[in-house]
Each structure stands twice: as C-alpha cells, then as structure tokens.
Amino acid sequence: MNKKLFLAASVLAVSGLMAACGTDESSEGTTEETSTETVEEQNDPATSDESTEEESTEEESTEEESTEEEQDADSTESAEESEESAKEPSEENPALNDGTLTVSDSNSYEVYLLPSFELTAEEPNKDVVYSTENDALFMRIETFTSEETDFDFAQESIKQTVQASNDSAQLTELPAFEGNEFINSSLYEIPTDNGKVTGVAYEKEGLIVKLTIFDLTEAGITEDFLNMGKTITAN
Incomplete structure (x- = not known):
C-alpha cells in the first residue's frame, strides 16, 4: 500500500516539474520574439528612410512657406513705395x-x-x-x-x-x-x-x-x- 502511494506522489511531482519547464520555455520564446521584432524595426532601412523623408518634406514645406511670405511682404513694400513715390511730386509742389x-x-x-x-x-x-x-x-x-x-x-x-x-x-x-x-x-x-x-x-x-x-x-x-x-x- 505504501509503495502505491509513493509511486503516485512521484508521478505528480514529475508532471508539475514538466509543466513548469514548459511555461518557462514558452515565456522565453515570446520574449525573444518580441525583442527580435523591435530590433528589426529599429534597424529596418525602409522605416528609417521614411521618417527622414517625412522630416525633410516638412522642413522644405516650412522653408517654402517662409520664402513665399517674405516675397509677398517685399512685393507689398515695393508697391507701397511706388505709390508713395508717385504721390511725392503732387505733395511737394x-x-x-x-x-x-x-x-x-x-x-x-x-x-x-x-x-x-x-x-x-x-x-x-x-x-x-x-x-x-x-x-x-x-x-x-x-x-x-x-x-x-x-x-x-x-x-x-x-x-x-x-x-x-x-x-x-x-x-x-x-x-x-x-x-x-x-x-x-x-x-x-x-x-x-x-x-x-x-x-x-x-x-x-x-x-x-x-x-x-x-x-x-x-x-x-x-x-x-x-x-x-x-x-x-x-x-
């Protein structure tokens, strides 16, 4: 009778140990896969290039808008100066x-x-x-x-x-x-x-x-x- 109880206890212990090992291996596999995906994304040239292109496009767009605003301002000033110049003879004479x-x-x-x-x-x-x-x-x-x-x-x-x-x-x-x-x-x-x-x-x-x-x-x-x-x- 005692031999049967000891054998049953041994089987349960071995099953628990195997289940624990399976869980650790699964967790380790998941962690390794996640880390690998993150590294691949960081090192992916396509992703890096897309980000750089977006930043460059935004900078060029900002520069173009600034240039256009400056040109509009210069044109307005020139028009005002021309108008004032045209009025000067009348005002001075x-x-x-x-x-x-x-x-x-x-x-x-x-x-x-x-x-x-x-x-x-x-x-x-x-x-x-x-x-x-x-x-x-x-x-x-x-x-x-x-x-x-x-x-x-x-x-x-x-x-x-x-x-x-x-x-x-x-x-x-x-x-x-x-x-x-x-x-x-x-x-x-x-x-x-x-x-x-x-x-x-x-x-x-x-x-x-x-x-x-x-x-x-x-x-x-x-x-x-x-x-x-x-x-x-x-x-």
Whole structure:
C-alpha cells in the first residue's frame, strides 16, 4: 500500500516539474520574439528612410512657406513705395496743391498758376506767366512736340539764351528736376545787374518745354516760377 502511494506522489511531482519547464520555455520564446521584432524595426532601412523623408518634406514645406511670405511682404513694400513715390511730386509742389489749372489760348498745353500770376500770349509759340504785382517778374514758356524738336536742341538753345542775358557773367548749371515724369531736364542760371535769369529745358510725356525766368533780387520768386513750370502738360 505504501509503495502505491509513493509511486503516485512521484508521478505528480514529475508532471508539475514538466509543466513548469514548459511555461518557462514558452515565456522565453515570446520574449525573444518580441525583442527580435523591435530590433528589426529599429534597424529596418525602409522605416528609417521614411521618417527622414517625412522630416525633410516638412522642413522644405516650412522653408517654402517662409520664402513665399517674405516675397509677398517685399512685393507689398515695393508697391507701397511706388505709390508713395508717385504721390511725392503732387505733395511737394505748391503749384499743384494751391494753383489753378489754366489752359493756354494759343498753344496746346495747360499749367497750374499760383495766386497773383496770370498767363498771356506773347507771340506765336510763346506765352508768358507774369506776376500781377510786378510785371517785370515773368517766365516765358515755349512748348514743342517731340516731332518738332528734340531735347538736345532745346537744351543748347536755352543755354545760349541765358548766356546772352549777360555775356560778361559766368553761367551756372543747376541740378536737374527730380521726378520720374521728367525724361530729361537741364537748368542754367546767370546773374544780372538787378537780379538773375534762369533757363530750363525739359522733356516729359512727349512734350519738350523751354522756360526763361526773369527775377529781381528784391523779389526772389524764381522757385514759384519753377514750380508752375513743372506742371505744364500737353492737352
């Protein structure tokens, strides 16, 4: 009887030991498989390349967006600067702001006249803007189309006219007109016994203009004449 009990106990012990060994081997196999899969994923070139490509694409997209934003900003600034530049002549020239638009009766142009100045015909192809307070202060206006003359001829002509006002004096060349509307411009000045004579030749919008300004020392209104002269346009 005792032998049978001992044999049964031995069988149970061996079965338990085998079950335990099977469980350990199964766990170890599962752990090894999981570790192997993780390592393979980390070392997989395809997975690594995909991640790198995604990061590169995101960086390039961000850079392109930044570049486009900068270009849009530059374009906006350039447009604003151009608009401001186009407004400057009007804002800086008192004749355009305070003058009266006047059409020549004998020639094909119009001009803005400041208060206390009038326009009258002098002779064919020549008008005069004069001060109503002192008619010794005046500006002769001559206008031509680009078919009638060219700027070089007008420039040389006005230079000779100014020099002829005082042959013994030194002719001075002044800075050219500023502004995109003036294709070409030349200014000359010479002193006289009681003042000065200023000559201008300029070209804009297919019109070539010659101005001869006679000013007196005590008056000093050459700048007013120049401002009015700049506003001449064909009509």
